[in-house]
Amino acid sequence: MNETPTRIAILSGKGGAGKTFVSTNLAYVGKATYIDCDVEEPNGALFFQTTVLKRTPVMVKIPQIDSKKCTGCRQCVSFCQFSALAFINKQVKVFEEVCHSCGGCSLVCPEQAITEKGKIIGWMEESISDSVHILSGKLNIGEESGVPIIKDLIHYQRENNLEIIDCPPGTSCSVIEGISSADYCIIVGEETLYSLENLKLVVDLLEKMKIPFGVVINKSTTDESELYHYCTTKHIRILSRIPYMKEYQFITSKGELLSKYSPSGKNHFDSLLEAVKEAIR
Amino acid sequence: MLIAIPVTTENYPTEINTHLGRTPFFLIYDTATHESKFIDNSSRHDSGGVGIKASQLLLDLSVDALIAPRAGMKALAVFDEAGLKVYQALGFNVEENLHLFDRNALSLLSDGCAGHHHE
Numbered sequence: 471m472n473e474t475p476t477r478i479a480i481l482s483g484k485g486g487a488g489k490t491f492v493s494t495n496l497a498y499v500g501k502a503t504y505i506d507c508d509v510e511e512p513n514g515a516l517f518f519q520t521t522v523l524k525r526t527p528v529m530v531k532i533p534q535i536d537s538k539k540c541t542g543c544r545q546c547v548s549f550c551q552f553s554a555l556a557f558i559n560k561q562v563k564v565f566e567e568v569c570h571s572c573g574g575c576s577l578v579c580p581e582q583a584i585t586e587k588g589k590i591i592g593w594m595e596e597s598i599s600d601s602v603h604i605l606s607g608k609l610n611i612g613e614e615s616g617v618p619i620i621k622d623l624i625h626y627q628r629e630n631n632l633e634i635i636d637c638p639p640g641t642s643c644s645v646i647e648g649i650s651s652a653d654y655c656i657i658v659g660e661e662t663l664y665s666l667e668n669l670k671l672v673v674d675l676l677e678k679m680k681i682p683f684g685v686v687i688n689k690s691t692t693d694e695s696e697l698y699h700y701c702t703t704k705h706i707r708i709l710s711r712i713p714y715m716k717e718y719q720f721i722t723s724k725g726e727l728l729s730k731y732s733p734s735g736k737n738h739f740d741s742l743l744e745a746v747k748e749a750i751r
Numbered sequence: 752m753l754i755a756i757p758v759t760t761e762n763y764p765t766e767i768n769t770h771l772g773r774t775p776f777f778l779i780y781d782t783a784t785h786e787s788k789f790i791d792n793s794s795r796h797d798s799g800g801v802g803i804k805a806s807q808l809l810l811d812l813s814v815d816a817l818i819a820p821r822a823g824m825k826a827l828a829v830f831d832e833a834g835l836k837v838y839q840a841l842g843f844n845v846e847e848n849l850h851l852f853d854r855n856a857l858s859l860l861s862d863g864c865a866g867h868h869h870e
Contacts (some may be wrong), residue, residue: 547807553800556807558832565825568800614799 478746479635479652483668488658488688490514491722493636495729499739501601502632505623507648509607509616514636517727518599526594528619530571531586535562539583546575567612592619603630620647641675654750655683661695684709684749710742752782755814756845761789767843769820772801780849802826818848822860
């Protein structure tokens with residue numbers, strides 16, 4: 471399969487709305503590659519019985535100062551937007567965990583005293599379960615940014631014509647990296663005002679990035695929610711409404727896939743996948 | 752000897768501020784002349800690395816000691832490397848703390864707190 475795969479990214483403004491719930495189930499019914507980009511707390515793989523195939527370290531470049539060449543001009547210190555460099559006792563000290571690996575310090579150094587060295591900030595894990603291919607990223611504790619791991623996950627070579635990208639919550643750099651190559655986005659929302667306000671931020675982001683999207687209303691208890699009215703007024707497609715049901719919560723809370731154990735649950739995701747495919751077409 | 756204290760205002764009367772990196776001002780007190788200077792902490796609104804920036808500011812002012820309620824691990828690393836002593840403030844009263852410092856009644860701050868994440 472050499473054709474470009476269809477990439478569907480799952481987002482939500484707030485955490486706990488059901489991104490991983492929707493992503494894992496959608497990946498299961500679509501026999502897709504599931505990509506967990508929530509690298510600060512990846513948990514999607516827990517829903518699958520997995521066998522790990524490969525673990526790859528994710529490296530970034532951080533500056534290394536040659537103190538013999540350094541004249542103490544401090545151009546690198548003033549250049550760094552993240553304050554990863556400090557000038558102490560006539561020497562430049564590097565705070566590795568704050569560094570964003572932009573490489574700017576080595577460019578501005580007039581003495582060529584700064585070179586770059588590799589540093590492991592986390593891991594990428596590839597695994598399989600019965601029908602789903604899983605890629606997860608994990609950021610080491612204490613590291614500032616998971617973006618390089620998400621980049622590696624997105625650009626990792628694999629063979630599948632459907633990819634489900636489980637994004638971190640919010641609208642930060644890591645989310646933008648996750649959706650950068652998506653063909654379509656699904657925003658998962660709850661019927662609370664808090665969820666709605668956060669969802670509006672995601673809508674703004676996707677409109678700016680010009681990526682088509684629709685909304686899944688999760689844990690739904692009413693036909694007349696503020697979220698529903700917001701979507702209809704804004705002409706945002708509501709792809710699915712997953713009801714708040716004890717059976718669904720029970721299955722999910724045991725770490726099981728709803729679409730594997732509940733026929734009605736599976737129906738939601740079969741039709742969601744159809745709705746998305748139709749929207750992309 | 753120059754002593755720095757993170758403070759809430761740029762004039763007296765003032766109070767000690769709890770956040771080293773995001774304090775609006777630093778009071779620089781000269782124990783020899785008993786003079787006070789208020790310095791603007793201009794990097795306080797940066798998105799990150801404010802503890803390191805603020806520590807750098809104090810190093811560049813040739814401060815000898817800092818009195819603060821707490822400090823982050825990265826700021827402490829800067830001070831440690833520079834040989835600048837950090838004392839644990841008691842309460843929020845500036846004059847009282849300077850007085851305690853004078854009588855050697857303040858203890859050194861040893862443990863740094865992990866960074867606060869402001870999303």
